[in-house]
Amino acid sequence: xxxxIFYLFAVASxxxxxxxxxxxxxxxxxxxxxSTMFSLAAIFILLNAQLIxxxxxxxxxxxxxxxxxxxxxxxxxxxxxxxxxxxxAIAAAVTISGLLVIELIALWRYTPARLAAEIAQAPEAxxxxxxxxxxxxxxxxARGVVGAVAGPMFQQYLIPFEITSILLLAALVGAVVxxxxxx
Amino acid sequence: MPEAPFLGPSLALSAxxxxxxxAGVLLRRNAIVLFxxxxxxxxxxxxxxxxxxxxxGVSGQIMVFFVMTVAAAEAAVGLAIILAIFRHRQTVxxxxxxxxxx
Numbered sequence: 001x002x003x004x005i006f007y008l009f010a011v012a013s014x015x016x017x018x019x020x021x022x023x024x025x026x027x028x029x030x031x032x033x034x035s036t037m038f039s040l041a042a043i044f045i046l047l048n049a050q051l052i053x054x055x056x057x058x059x060x061x062x063x064x065x066x067x068x069x070x071x072x073x074x075x076x077x078x079x080x081x082x083x084x085x086x087x088x089a090i091a092a093a094v095t096i097s098g099l100l101v102i103e104l105i106a107l108w109r110y111t112p113a114r115l116a117a118e119i120a121q122a123p124e125a126x127x128x129x130x131x132x133x134x135x136x137x138x139x140x141x142a143r144g145v146v147g148a149v150a151g152p153m154f155q156q157y158l159i160p161f162e163i164t165s166i167l168l169l170a171a172l173v174g175a176v177v178x179x180x181x182x183x
Numbered sequence: 184m185p186e187a188p189f190l191g192p193s194l195a196l197s198a199x200x201x202x203x204x205x206a207g208v209l210l211r212r213n214a215i216v217l218f219x220x221x222x223x224x225x226x227x228x229x230x231x232x233x234x235x236x237x238x239x240g241v242s243g244q245i246m247v248f249f250v251m252t253v254a255a256a257e258a259a260v261g262l263a264i265i266l267a268i269f270r271h272r273q274t275v276x277x278x279x280x281x282x283x284x285x
Contacts, residue, residue, distance in 0.1 A: 002188065003189075006189055006192065007192075010192065010196045013196065013200065014196070014199055014200065014203070017200050017203040017204070017207075017223050018203055020207070020216075020219055020220070020223065021203060021206060021207035021210065021211065021216075021220060026213055026215050026216055029216050029219055030219065033219050033222065033223065036200075036223065036226070037226065040226055040229075040230060043189075043193070043196070043230065044229075044230075044233050046189065047189060047193060047233050047234060047236075047237060048237060049233045049236065049243075049244050049247070051244065052229075052233060052244050052247050052248070055248070055251060056226075056229075056251075059251050059255060060222070060226070060251070060254075063255060064222065064254065064255055064258045067258055067259065067262060068215060068218070068219060068258070068262070071215060071262045071265065071266065072215055074266070075215075075265075075266070075269050075275065077213070077215070077275065083211060083212055083213055083216075084210055084211065084212070085209075085210055085211075085212055085278070089209065089210070090210060092209065093205075093206050093209035093210050094206070096205065096206075096209060097202045097203075097205050097206040097209070100198075100201070100202050100205060101198060101199060101202040104194075104195075104197075104198030104199075104201065104202065105195055105198050105199075131240075132238070132239040132240025132241075132242065133187075133237060133238045133239060133240055135240055136236075136240040136241050139241070148241055149241050149244050149245065149248075152241055152242065152245060153245050153248070157242075157245050160249060164249060164252050167252065167253065167256055168252065168255075168256055170256075171255075171256035171257075171259050171260050172259070174259075174260050174263070175259040175260050175262075175263040176263075178260065178263035178264055178266070178267050179263040179266050179267065
């Protein structure tokens with residue numbers, strides 16, 4: 001059952017991404033991107049990352065995509081007659097992305113069973129094999145989905161978290177300065 | 184070893200989505216659609232982080248949290264830059280924005 005749902009949303013996300021690239025109108029692209037984001041949120045929940053799945057909907061669909069749509073409508077962009085690049089650029093793009101997908105798709109074979117077989121050839125590494133996953137499962141059982149993520153975030157990753165706030169402040173000030181009348 | 188049911192398929196999906204994003208960046212001329220393709224690539228990376236997070240603990244999910252923050256900041260600043268360029272040139276077509284070309 002879970003497999004059917006996973007592949008359903010996987011196909012939906014790939015179709016959404018492809019249509020986002022191929023649609024001429026920027027508004028249509030944004031709508032297809034939204035379907036991709038929703039499908040990915042469902043996949044995140046299937047992969048036991050419930051908090052990130054909800055954050056995906058809140059942050060990407062609720063904030064980033066609304067910002068995109070807002071700018072598209074503010075600029076009043078119609079459907080461009082020629083939005084794709086020239087034939088040589090298309091050939092280059094197809095070649096580059098074909099090579100990239102062949103390279104990345106090799107990760108399909110990277111399953112836990114194969115990894116376990118590889119580690120079994122070096123037994124001294126087996127004890128250290130994935131302690132984090134088991135600890136995370138215990139944490140989730142003890143403290144809930146949000147608590148298991150929030151604990152390390154505010155202890156182990158506290159300084160990156162605080163730096164993030166400075167980044168957001170810089171982005172806020174930068175966006176206001178850039179979007180002001182005279183620059 | 185913890186259960187990781189969809190590790191391989193998730194990584195393959197991540198690869199396909201990342202490639203679609205790269206193809207979009209190479210193909211499209213509209214600056215706003217180009218930003219959307221960058222968001223697709225960031226989402227593909229997030230999916231890989233979540234898939235490996237099943238094995239390696241919640242650190243992957245925390246990384247995704249940071250990536251989302253950076254993506255939101257990048258979208259805000261990038262769209263402000265597009266707005267500023269549009270005021271000067273009345274277009275977001277990247278073929279005609281070649282001020283820095285030598």
